[in-house]
Each structure stands twice: as structure tokens, then as C-alpha cells.
Amino acid sequence: MHVYTKFTECRYLGLDVKTLGRRRMRLDIISNKKYLDVKKETGELFILEKMDREFLCISKTATTCFIKTEVILENPVRIFNIEIEIVDINDNAPxxxxxxxxxxxxxxxxxxxxxxxxxxxxxxxxxxxxxxxxxxxxxxxxxxxxxxxxxxxxxxxxxxxxxxxxxxxxxxxxxxxxxxxxxxxxxxxxxxxxxxDTNDNAPQFDKDSYTINLTENAPIGNLVVKLNATDKDEGSNSEIIYSYSLYTSEKTQQTFSLNHENGEIRVKEMINYEDFRIYDMEIIATDKAVNSLSGKCKVKILVTDMNDNHPEISIKSLSSPVKEDIPVNTVIAVVSVSDKDSGENGQVDINISDHLPFALKESSDNYYELIVSEPLDREKMPEYDITITVTDRGNPSLSDNETITVELLDVNDNVPQFPQTFYTIPVMENNPPGALLSSLTAIDPDLHENQYLVYFIIEKEIVNISMSMLFSINPENGNLYALKTFDYEIEKEFLFHIEARDSGVPPLSSNVTVHIIIMDQNDNTPVIVSPWRAHGSVVEEKIPRSTDKGTLIAKVIAIDSDSVHNSRITYQFLQNTDATLFSLDQYNGEIRTMRMFSYRDSRHQRLVVIAKDNGEPALSATVTIKLSTVETALKTYADMTEVPLEYDIFSDLNLYLVIGLGSVSFLLLITILVTIVLKCQKPKPSKAAPPSRNSVISERNSTIADSTLVSNDAYWYSLFLAETRKGKLVVRQPVPKGSRYIVSSIPRSTGLTETSDSAASTLQTVKKCQNMTSLLL
Incomplete structure (x- = not known):
């Protein structure tokens, strides 16, 4: 049998809880006998001990608290399960x-x-x-x-x-x-x-300002004032250190000492009324917190005069440095003068240094303005030391002075200047690319960026070629370089401008003219143009054995496309079969006989002539002339082709033929004459040279004309005729507006078949040569 009941905790002892039965039976409680019991006669369940719910049910999570017990009934035997709920009462205070x-x-x-x-x-x-x-x-x-x-x-x-x-x-x-x-x-x-505590309170002085009278010449160490500042904070936040502020002059700090711990101000050095009458100082009280706070107070010490009479000068404001273009009458400093004495001893006069572009102008009592009286120029004088002197009117007078240093700042007022306005730079031809030609350095007396120069070539084109493709200049130092190798025979000079520009604002610049002259180098070998060689370097000539002494045998002419000095040609025998037979003029290349041929002389003579220029080292060319002597019968043929134009071509020849060949029949003479005429009209094919081989050109952009040579060699300035087997070689005077010389080869047939007046023939030949060369000119 299950029985449920409840009661509040802390019920009085003996309180009847539950009546289990009225019958007379034996009842007994089995569990929780400490708190409960039962009356066997009446069956009433009552409390034995005070119950505390908080003790019996410790957990506060439970919403109910039960006591379970069992009661046994003996006759007949029955067991009752009893649950007693203990209800909480407010018996505990929080x-x-x-x-x-x-x-x-x-x-x-x-x-x-x-x-x-x-x-x-x-x-x-x-x-x-x-x-x-x-x-x-x-x-x-x-x-x-x-x-x-x-x-x-x-x-x-x-x-x-x-x-x-x-x-x-x-x-x-x-x-x-x-x-x-x-x-x-x-x-x-x-x-x-x-x-x-936080450091949220700044130290505070007892007063914001102090005014103290102090007699001059007070003894060193004398106490002037003891300052006191307090801080409402605590600990290190309230511990205070005293110090001078930045607004306290050095003079004041030198004159008075400040105890950093207790705020005492004492005399540090002798005090002179005439030197300083009022000392203004600002004292700072700073706490020792990490983020310290501070308070201030001002102390004014008035010095009482005893006796002194030195004048005094003070610089109140100074503008230095100043720009060199500062306008005239601009104030650059304000000075004050005073004399702590009284009467005439306290009246002063003021001057500045002589011969300076500055002046003093009085602005108010004892105040003067230092103004610029003349234009300034930093490049002439970068700094001025201005001494201002003040003198009192006492007797004897006393004076004082102060020196002001005024530094001038640079402005970009100077144009870069080259040492020369025109540079002529010789450059040897065949120069290596990238070679340094010259250093064109300009000078700018300004400073800093106003002095920093940048160099560049002013662009100019020559025959569609930009100057920047020929030359380069280092923009920082003005070093001029060649970007290519020059050839004197092609390019002889260049003219352009180089500009130097500073880095000022605005920038200033100047330019200079550069004349590059290409110098000739002996890099061209002489070319032998006479006697003409159709193939190889050997020339074969035939001369009569009866040739007289001094007869012109051949003339060697060489030209060199280098300049005048390097193109000077001299001629020498490199090989001469018989040194007693032929002579060679080293300047004009004429080979003449030194004597007549004898029966002992070989019929074949070999002459090797070297034409050498005047360069260093010298270059040369050689020609080999093979001379074959023929009998008198051939003299007529030879003389018809090689007699100088100054004489009648056939007059002397007929004389020799009459004397030497008197016994020859008229028929043979007619046959020889006919043969000679045919030879003159139609040269042998094997001996004729191609027209193109008969032309040489030595200057760029010249027109190549058949049988015409253009040369720079001033050696052939004079007009002369050179005799050769192939014809006449004419060297003419220079062409207009140039230094070229025209050398033309006149064919053998031109004018040589005529037997009339030799002078007319010569003029006709020269005229034909001029007509041939007029196309080139």
C-alpha cells in the first residue's frame, strides 16, 4: 500500500503527520526512524526530530523534497510505502x-x-x-x-x-x-x-607670477625667491621637478640658478644694472609621472641700479640668409640701443660699418632698422659681416658694438658661360667610334641646382643625317664624343651648336658654336696615272738608240687623294739598269737621258720608279718601265709620236732622215710614211686601253668623265704638258671655287697627224683638252 502526504519543514516535534489506522494492530516503522515514528495503538505517524529541507535536499535544482519510509503491519502482515514531501519555508536569509x-x-x-x-x-x-x-x-x-x-x-x-x-x-x-x-x-x-590615481592634475604654483626687486651686485648664492608648486595627484604623479622653460633667455639662466628639487632661485653670477635691468624667466613645474603634466609661473626680477654707464646694443630680429635679389630698402634686421645710465651718459649714437650696401634707419625711440641700400650680388660677395657700433655721449665716452652676419642665398641670375664662344676641334680621320673629342665645360657662378648644368647638342641635319647620329655629348660634364669614324676624303668639317642649361627655375642657358675639322691622315696610297698601264704595272716603251742627251724618255705622274701635305709626291728609282744612262727628277717625275746610247749599252733597259707621298709613315706606288732601243729607221715613228709640242713635230725628224737615210729609195720612204699615217689614225688594239681605265677620280661627288682625272694635289698648279706614248697629259689650273685639278689624257691621234705650224697644233690640242674637261666643271 502506498501513502503520500506532505508537510512543511521544521514542524513541531510530536506533530501528527498521518493517521494510518484506528484498529488495534501492531505497527512498526522500518526506515527513517530518526525523523519519524508511529503510535502503535492509534496508528498515528509523528515527527521525532526537526526537519530541514535545505539539509535533507541539498540540490537546489530539485523543485521537490521527499522523505520515504516504510511501515509494517503485523497482523495481518502488510507493508505501507509512505512518501512525505517536505515543503520549503523562508527560513534562510540571503x-x-x-x-x-x-x-x-x-x-x-x-x-x-x-x-x-x-x-x-x-x-x-x-x-x-x-x-x-x-x-x-x-x-x-x-x-x-x-x-x-x-x-x-x-x-x-x-x-x-x-x-x-x-x-x-x-x-x-x-x-x-x-x-x-x-x-x-x-x-x-x-x-x-x-x-x-591617474596623472590628471598638473602642478600649480602658489601664484601665477612673481615680481622681485634685487639690488645689483648681490652676492653669489643669495636666495632670490623660493617657488612652491603642488600637485593634487599622489605618488610619483605628485612629485615635482622645477626647470627653466625655453622662453627663458640664456642670459637669465646664466645669471640665476634654479634648484630642480625645491624651486629655490639663487644668484649665480654678478648682476650689473647697466647690463641687464629686468630678468624675465618662466619656471616650469613638472610631475614625475610617465605622462607628465606641468604648470608654469613667470618670474620677473627687477635689478635696482647702483652705478654703471656702459651703452648696450641688442639685435631684436634678423633675416638671414636673404636672397641676393632682395629689393632695395627691404628691412633685414631690427636693433635696439640703450644706455642704462641717465642724462648725457645715457644718450647714444649709432653707426654701422663703412662701404657696405646697408644703412640704418631710425624707426622709433632706440630702435633702428637695418635696410638694404644697394643691390646685392652673391657672386661678388656671398656674406657680409655688419658691425653696428653704439657710443654714448659721456666723457670719456664708452661704446659697444654688435656684428651681424648676413648670408646671401643664391638665385638663378647667371647664364652659363663657356670659356670660348667658338670651339675649333681638330679630329684625325679614322678615329675610333666613341672617341673623346673635347670637353666643353661651361661655368655657372650660381649655386646648387642653379649651378647644375645639362649639356645637349642643338639638333641639326646634314644631308638627312642628324647630328645626334654623328656626335654625342655627356649631359653632365660636357664631354663630346664621336659616334662614327670619319673619312677626310668624304667629310672635312661639321658646324653645330651645343647648349648648356642650368637646373634653376626658370632655367637659363647659353650655347656655343663647335667647328669640327677632320684632319687628314695618310691613309691613301699614291696612284700612278702616267705612264698609263693597261694591265699590270709594267709599261713597255721604244726609243731610238740615237736619242740625244737630255731627251725626255717618260714622265711618271702620281696623284694622292690625301691633303696637300700628305699628297706631296717624290719620285725615285727603285731599280735602274744603268745609273749612268737615265736620270729621274724627284719632283716632276721626268725621266731623261744623261748621255747618248753607245754600242755597249743593252738594247733593253728596265726602270722601276717608286712614287712616295709625304705622309708619316709614307705610302708609295711603283711602276716598271721597260725601254727597248730601236735603230734609226724607227726614229721617224718614235719622233712622230713623242716630240714635244713646243717644236714643229716633223721638222727635225725630216732633217735627221735626210742625213741618215740618204741612200734609201724614195719608194721605201713613201712606204714608211704611209705606214706611220695608218698607225696614227688607228692604234693597235692590243695597246689601246679601255676608256674607263683612262679615268681616275679622287674627290667625292665628282663626275667621272672619260679620259679625265680630278686631283686635289696642289703640286700640279702650273700648266704643263706630259708626253707619253698614248698621247698628251694635260694638268690644268684649279676649278672655280675649289681646290681640284683636272688631268686629262688626250688621244694620240688628236692633232698629231698634222705637219703644219706646231704652235697652232699645240693650241688646238689644249683647246680640245679643255672642251673634254668642261663637262666635269
């Missing part, structure tokens, strides 16, 4: 685990900050447990009640107004916890808030 709660809160903590508090506990449950908290009245704090997941209540302390340790360093609060029983029970705890 209490805190600690009676006092200590909190340290910095005074710099912002309002709204939250602090956790220890919550109160109440063993009762339900409505008898803690219901709310109350905080004692405070303008700085409040609480906010929170509910946990298990339904428990706890409070957070809220800072609702910022703290100030200097106003209240400690806050005592009472926190009360109330349960929900009837009547309600409560428990309290003390909250002690200690406000932590």
Missing part, C-alpha cells in the same frame, strides 16, 4: 560569501564601465530564494541585476559617473540581497571602491 568586496577603479575609467560583484546565496528555493539586489545611494555607481540560466540572480556594478580621486579617493557602498519570501529576508555586503 548571505554573501564575503562580507566586503574590494574594487580598485582608475579615475580615468569611462562612465558605463561594468564590474562583476560576488553574488549572494540563499538555500531556500523558489520564491523564497534571492529575488533582487539593492545598492546604497551613490552618484557614481549603480547596479544591474542579471539572471543566470539556473534562475539565480546576481548583480553587476555600473559606473554611471566618472570618478575623481582628488575629490573622493574612497567610496563605501552597501549591497543588499532580498529574497521573495513572506516576510522577506535580506543579507548585505560592503563594497569598498578605491579610486586609483
Amino acid at each position: 548571505h554573501f560569501r564575503r562580507d566586503s568586496i574590494h574594487l580598485d577603479i582608475s579615475e580615468s575609467t569611462a562612465a558605463g564601465e561594468r564590474f562583476s560583484l560576488s553574488n549572494a546565496v540563499d538555500p531556500d528555493i523558489g520564491s523564497n530564494s534571492i529575488k533582487t539586489y539593492h545598492l546604497s545611494e551613490s552618484e557614481h555607481f549603480d547596479i544591474e541585476i542579471q539572471t543566470g540560466r539556473d534562475g539565480s540572480k546576481f548583480a553587476d556594478l555600473i559606473l554611471k559617473k566618472a570618478l575623481d580621486r582628488e575629490e573622493q579617493a574612497l567610496h563605501n557602498l552597501i549591497l543588499t540581497a532580498l529574497d521573495g519570501g513572506v516576510p522577506a529576508r535580506s543579507g548585505t555586503a560592503s563594497i569598498i571602491v578605491r579610486v586609483l
Whole structure:
């Protein structure tokens, strides 16, 4: 049998709980005999000991608390299971685990900050447990009640107004916890808030300013004043150090000492009324906090005059450095003069240094303005030392002076200047590309960026070629380089401009003319143009054995396309079969006989002539002339082709033929003459040279004309005729506006078949040569 009943905890002892039966039977309780018993006669279940629900049911999570017991009935035997629910009553008051709660809160903590508090506990449950908290009245704090997941209540302390340790360093609060029983029970705890100091108070002096009278010549170490500053903070935040501010002059700091610990100001050196009457100082009191705060006070020390009479000068303001283009009448300094004496001893006169572009202008009593009286030029004088002298009117007078140094700042007022306005730079031909030609350095007397120069070539085109493709200049130092190899025979000179520009604002620049002259180098070998060689370098000539002494045998002519000096040609025999037979003019290349041929002389003579130029080292060309002597019968043929034009071509020849060949029949003479005429009209094919082989050109852009040679050699300046087997070689005067010389080869048939007047024939030949060369000119 199961029986359920309930009663509130802490019922009085002996209280009847349940009547199990009225019959007379034997009852006995089996379990929980400590708290319950049963009257066997009446069957009443009663309490033996006071019951405490909080003791019997420790867990606060359980909403009910039961005591279970079993009662046995003997006759008949029956067992009753009895559950007794113990109902909670508000028999426990809330209490805190600690009676006092200590909190340290910095005074710099912002309002709204939250602090956790220890919550109160109440063993009762339900409505008898803690219901709310109350905080004692405070303008700085409040609480906010929170509910946990298990339904428990706890409070957070809220800072609702910022703290100030200097106003209240400690806050005592009472926190009360109330349960929900009837009547309600409560428990309290003390909250002690200690406000932590922050360095939020600057030191303060007793007074903001002090005025102290001090007699001059006061003894060194004499106490002038003891300053006192206080700080409302505590600890290191309230410890104070005294010091001079930056607004305290060096003079004041030298004259008075300041004790950094106690604020005492004492005389440090002798005080002179005439030197200084008023000492203004600013004293700073600084606390020793990490983020220190400071307070200030001003101290004015008035020196009482005893006796002195030195004038005094003081620079109140100074503008230095100043720009060199500063306008005239601009004020660059303000000076004051004074004399601490009285009467005439205190009246002063002021001057500055002589012969300087500055002047003093009085602006007010004892104040003068130093102005610019003349234009300034830094390049002439970069700095001025201006000595200002003040003299009193005492007897004897005393004076004082002050020197002002005025430094001039550079402005970009100078154009870069080259040492020369025109540079002529000789450059040897065949120069290596990239060779340094010259260093064209300009000078700019300005400073810094106004002096930094950049060089560049002013662009110019020559025959569609840009100057920048021929030359390069280093923009930093003006070094001029050639970008290509030059050939004197092609390019003889260049003319262009180089500009130097500074880096000022605005920039200034100047340019210089550069004349590049290509110098000739002996890089061209002489070319032998006469006697003409159709193939190879051997020339075969035939001469009569009856040739007279001094007869012109051949003329060697060589030309060289180098300049005048390097093209000077000299001729020498490199090989001569008989040195006694032929001579060679080293200047004109004429080979003449030195004597007549004898029967001992070989019929074949070999002459090797070398034509050498005047260069260093010299270059040369050679020609080999093979001479074959023929009998007198051939003399007529030879003389018809090689007699100089100055004489009648056939007059002397007929004379020799008549004397030498008197016995020859008229028929043979006619046959020989006919043969000679045919030879003159139609040269042998094997001996004729191609027209193109008969032309040489030695200057660029010249027109190649058949049988015409253009040469620069001034050696052939004079007009002359050279006799050769192939014809006449004419060297003419220079062409107009140039230094070229025309050498033309006149065919053998031109004018040589005529037997009339030799002078007319010569003129006709020259005229034909001029007509041939007129196309080139």
C-alpha cells in the first residue's frame, strides 16, 4: 500500500503527520526512524526530530523534497510505502560569501564601465530564494541585476559617473540581497571602491607670477625667491621637478640658478644694472609621472641700479640668409640701443660699418632698422659681416658694438658661360667610334641646382643625317664624343651648336658654336696615272738608240687623294739598269737621258720608279718601265709620236732622215710614211686601253668623265704638258671655287697627224683638252 502526504519543514516535534489506522494492530516503522515514528495503538505517524529541507535536499535544482519510509503491519502482515514531501519555508536569509568586496577603479575609467560583484546565496528555493539586489545611494555607481540560466540572480556594478580621486579617493557602498519570501529576508555586503590615481592634475604654483626687486651686485648664492608648486595627484604623479622653460633667455639662466628639487632661485653670477635691468624667466613645474603634466609661473626680477654707464646694443630680429635679389630698402634686421645710465651718459649714437650696401634707419625711440641700400650680388660677395657700433655721449665716452652676419642665398641670375664662344676641334680621320673629342665645360657662378648644368647638342641635319647620329655629348660634364669614324676624303668639317642649361627655375642657358675639322691622315696610297698601264704595272716603251742627251724618255705622274701635305709626291728609282744612262727628277717625275746610247749599252733597259707621298709613315706606288732601243729607221715613228709640242713635230725628224737615210729609195720612204699615217689614225688594239681605265677620280661627288682625272694635289698648279706614248697629259689650273685639278689624257691621234705650224697644233690640242674637261666643271 502506498501513502503520500506532505508537510512543511521544521514542524513541531510530536506533530501528527498521518493517521494510518484506528484498529488495534501492531505497527512498526522500518526506515527513517530518526525523523519519524508511529503510535502503535492509534496508528498515528509523528515527527521525532526537526526537519530541514535545505539539509535533507541539498540540490537546489530539485523543485521537490521527499522523505520515504516504510511501515509494517503485523497482523495481518502488510507493508505501507509512505512518501512525505517536505515543503520549503523562508527560513534562510540571503548571505554573501564575503562580507566586503574590494574594487580598485582608475579615475580615468569611462562612465558605463561594468564590474562583476560576488553574488549572494540563499538555500531556500523558489520564491523564497534571492529575488533582487539593492545598492546604497551613490552618484557614481549603480547596479544591474542579471539572471543566470539556473534562475539565480546576481548583480553587476555600473559606473554611471566618472570618478575623481582628488575629490573622493574612497567610496563605501552597501549591497543588499532580498529574497521573495513572506516576510522577506535580506543579507548585505560592503563594497569598498578605491579610486586609483591617474596623472590628471598638473602642478600649480602658489601664484601665477612673481615680481622681485634685487639690488645689483648681490652676492653669489643669495636666495632670490623660493617657488612652491603642488600637485593634487599622489605618488610619483605628485612629485615635482622645477626647470627653466625655453622662453627663458640664456642670459637669465646664466645669471640665476634654479634648484630642480625645491624651486629655490639663487644668484649665480654678478648682476650689473647697466647690463641687464629686468630678468624675465618662466619656471616650469613638472610631475614625475610617465605622462607628465606641468604648470608654469613667470618670474620677473627687477635689478635696482647702483652705478654703471656702459651703452648696450641688442639685435631684436634678423633675416638671414636673404636672397641676393632682395629689393632695395627691404628691412633685414631690427636693433635696439640703450644706455642704462641717465642724462648725457645715457644718450647714444649709432653707426654701422663703412662701404657696405646697408644703412640704418631710425624707426622709433632706440630702435633702428637695418635696410638694404644697394643691390646685392652673391657672386661678388656671398656674406657680409655688419658691425653696428653704439657710443654714448659721456666723457670719456664708452661704446659697444654688435656684428651681424648676413648670408646671401643664391638665385638663378647667371647664364652659363663657356670659356670660348667658338670651339675649333681638330679630329684625325679614322678615329675610333666613341672617341673623346673635347670637353666643353661651361661655368655657372650660381649655386646648387642653379649651378647644375645639362649639356645637349642643338639638333641639326646634314644631308638627312642628324647630328645626334654623328656626335654625342655627356649631359653632365660636357664631354663630346664621336659616334662614327670619319673619312677626310668624304667629310672635312661639321658646324653645330651645343647648349648648356642650368637646373634653376626658370632655367637659363647659353650655347656655343663647335667647328669640327677632320684632319687628314695618310691613309691613301699614291696612284700612278702616267705612264698609263693597261694591265699590270709594267709599261713597255721604244726609243731610238740615237736619242740625244737630255731627251725626255717618260714622265711618271702620281696623284694622292690625301691633303696637300700628305699628297706631296717624290719620285725615285727603285731599280735602274744603268745609273749612268737615265736620270729621274724627284719632283716632276721626268725621266731623261744623261748621255747618248753607245754600242755597249743593252738594247733593253728596265726602270722601276717608286712614287712616295709625304705622309708619316709614307705610302708609295711603283711602276716598271721597260725601254727597248730601236735603230734609226724607227726614229721617224718614235719622233712622230713623242716630240714635244713646243717644236714643229716633223721638222727635225725630216732633217735627221735626210742625213741618215740618204741612200734609201724614195719608194721605201713613201712606204714608211704611209705606214706611220695608218698607225696614227688607228692604234693597235692590243695597246689601246679601255676608256674607263683612262679615268681616275679622287674627290667625292665628282663626275667621272672619260679620259679625265680630278686631283686635289696642289703640286700640279702650273700648266704643263706630259708626253707619253698614248698621247698628251694635260694638268690644268684649279676649278672655280675649289681646290681640284683636272688631268686629262688626250688621244694620240688628236692633232698629231698634222705637219703644219706646231704652235697652232699645240693650241688646238689644249683647246680640245679643255672642251673634254668642261663637262666635269
